[in-house]
Amino acid sequence: MTDVQTLVKTLDFQLDIQSDNESLLYDATLESRWAYNETIRLAKEGVDWDEIPDRVAANADLVKNTTQRVVAKALGAMENYHEYDDFGLPSHTKDGAYPLRANYEEGYNLTVRDDGTIEFRISTRPYKHVKGVLEGDDAHIDILRAALASDEWTIGTTEALFHDETPELHVNVTNTERTVRDKQDSRTVIGVDVNEDNVALSALSADGVEDTLVIDFPEIKFERHRYFTMRKRVQNAEKPSIHDTLEGREARFVRDRLHKVSRHIVEWSQQFEKSCIVFEDLKEMRDSIDYGTRMNRRLHHLPFRALQHYTSYKAAFEGIPTAWINPEYTSQRCPMCGHTERANRHKKRFKCRDCGHQDHSDRGASVNIAVKGSKKLDWNVPALNSLPQVRKVRRQASGAVDAPTVTSDTARGHHSDGIRGVSD
Template sequence: MDPNAHKRRKIRETREAYQHALQDAFDARCTTQTEANDVVINYDLSGYAKNALKKYVPQLTTTYNAGELHDNHPVRFTNEGLRLDHQPENAIEWYVKIPHHEDYHLWMPAQPNPDQRGWLEALNAGDATMGESRLFERDGTWYLHVTATRDVEERSDVSAEERTPIGVDIGEASLATVCHRNDHGSPTAPELWADEGKIVRRLRKTYFTAKRRLQTRGSERIAESFGDDVWRQIDDVFHRVTREVVEYAESVENSVLVLEDLTYIRESMDYGDFMNRRLHGWGFAKLHAQIRYKAVEKGIPVETVNPRNTSKECHACGEVGYRPRQAAFKCTNDACWMGEYQADVNGAINIADRYLSGESHSREHTDGDDSAEDGGRLTAPQDTQADATKQETLGTYAS
């Protein structure tokens, strides 16, 4: 979007008010919409932004147990808040109405992402349903991320039993690990993104070290700018890895990607207070969300399973083992042939096997909120059980 000076000032006012309201509600550890409403009601925001906050803050404080917020949080609006206007005969084809505060809205010229223009046209024609939207600024340019959902025809008649499950293990050491079993039931073609895990760990360490140093000097604005650049680099790594995960799935006939259900992620993270805080800062939800929408675009189904003990059980015999080293899993069953195995690959196979055991369930975004990925340091997709009709959900960007 390219607003004029007046509109640019107004949307910055909206962003500032939203950030204050979000931080106050988060600091108050609001666990219900009623509690959040008591905090945000007095802010000069539209009802669409307040309603999005009332839904979002309890998710951060209860479901995700987030410890902190991003420095530059996008402004969220519920699905009723935005309006699109398409005038294809004009030089500027698209305008979008952004809620500023009660009874005052801003019509902004917008340039759609060419790869996702069809989704905006589907929204404008009523062939897709608009979900939650997010407004943010990057390098002086304003962007609007709109969630859209539409019904699509199933791309394959392959039954769930005929599909080949590919387990996806998300971790800190290896950013992602994928593996599946071949026709004989043996684990085959594992792929790990360990170097990318090192890159992200280094970037995060650099960010937090520099942030503390700059804040000590009182350079808050420089710290914020530096942080934005680091998180963009991390996001670039995330996008490349998730694209390659989906390409891996494309190479396997009749594949289904199997992820851990993030609604259970807290119960699977019991490593003590220090490691829990560290792992809650990992980008699980963002990686999951990116894998989801990239897989949808390629017609690859995504399923989720309960992650409990996927990293602790032996994929060969089911015995609970341990990790003598970060990258190694040791089976404690003397009768098991496996002995020691690559830990992340073992976890990926266990995730895939839970699909085969019938534990999996499809998670589609039918509530208009594709994920909470841009909020707390651990923010997981809020999914609801899918209808019988398959739906596609995609975040579309306009700038």
């Protein structure tokens, strides 16, 4: 059975509020709390639920539509018994802020500026607006920008709230045209191993590993190190504005490259039957105690997560589902015999201390990720008797794909039909 899933996302942003209007928004979240409590109070009094929205709206110092959203939330909570205490009565009488809920183009608005930043405008009270610029994760900014530009997307309700005293906006977006295939329905699992200077992809089907591709992007690593040095220099010279400019330039460069790489990953994945793209959930690793220096280094390189997210949402656009697995041992496990030992891996070389299998270490990791992904989908994982030749491509700074580079780090003792190149 194919359970088609509509593309729905909640995008989180921080609000850079113009002038000193932050208190306006804060007051509105207090008013939102009042509307919530008042709804609960009226419901407790036995007032007809149909009458509650208008009665609360008449006294709330909020735009009517926003009040209605808050009332609906409170009534919904009562309906689900979340607001009842042990005596069977609603218990909710809290103080403090409550998210300001609003409908798009009624309680809030979003506009993409010429420089690509997104401006928000939230109605806190009738004729009182809070304006400014959205800040946050590049991937979320990009999705929202795309959503605002396309009829395929619906911008839904938002919640404005304070998180650790920082004002935030959580926006719901829905893609009405595209659907993502149910991942249980997949026939190929694509393991994606993201590293500082490359990404390794392996496609696993019921017949074994179909193909492997390593996309090298040494210029991302190089540029990040170069910018890092430059930033350090101007930092010492105490020129914060130059420092910020460099940071922006670097971010744009890296983002642009990562977008190209993520597009490449999705295009490569599309050639296989019903693929599901599998990533390591690096967040999960942070809670684990011993994950070694490789993982430690990777966690501190933000672009990994950005690349995963860019790929995930581009894949969703093409209907390709994604899955996330725990990264534990993916780089130390032998994909052929399963023997797991840290000494198996030495930089980009993998040599199993048990069966002697040799491989490009990142490819090995991508196979392990695919195997974990297939287990997550409840597959009977096929026994791997051989692995295909590793294909390598290199992304140049121009964005073009270079001729395939020959490497000695490929699987030995298995079929070696030479290195084939791909281009796009």
